[in-house]
Amino acid sequence: MSRSIFCKKYQKELEGLDTPPFPGPKGQEIFDSISKQAWLDWQAHQTMLINEKHLSLVDPEARKYLQQEMGKFFAGEDYDRAEGYVAPSL
Numbered sequence: 791m792s793r794s795i796f797c798k799k800y801q802k803e804l805e806g807l808d809t810p811p812f813p814g815p816k817g818q819e820i821f822d823s824i825s826k827q828a829w830l831d832w833q834a835h836q837t838m839l840i841n842e843k844h845l846s847l848v849d850p851e852a853r854k855y856l857q858q859e860m861g862k863f864f865a866g867e868d869y870d871r872a873e874g875y876v877a878p879s880l
Contacts, residue, residue, distance in 0.1 A: 797825035799864045804828075824864055834865050834870075842872035 795806035804825035810817035811829060820829070839845065845852040845860060862869035 795823065795825060797828050798823040799828035799831075799866065800825060820864075828864065832860060835863060835869075836860070838872050839870065 793805050793806045793810075796802070797804045804827055807821050807824065807826050807829055810821035822830075836859075839856065839859065840847070840852075845856070847853060859869050861867075
């Protein structure tokens with residue numbers, strides 16, 4: 791049975807994650823306040839940032855940048871986007 795949480799990103803009750811996305815307090819905070827849909831949306835956006843900005847996850851500065859952008863993304867603040875990206879039309 792899925793659990794429901796009030797999603798910080800989308801400001802409504804949505805299905806929650808099955809497990810924390812990573813260990814520690816930040817993973818627990820995401821588990822408690824971010825919906826499965828918001829997490830999937832972040833993963834897609836993060837992948838775009840990594841690819842378009844040629845980030846290496848071995849680089850501590852790149853990881854720090856992604857954590858900052860993740861916080862902005864979930865908080866509804868203005869977050870970084872890949873320059874020149876145009877979403878495909880449906």
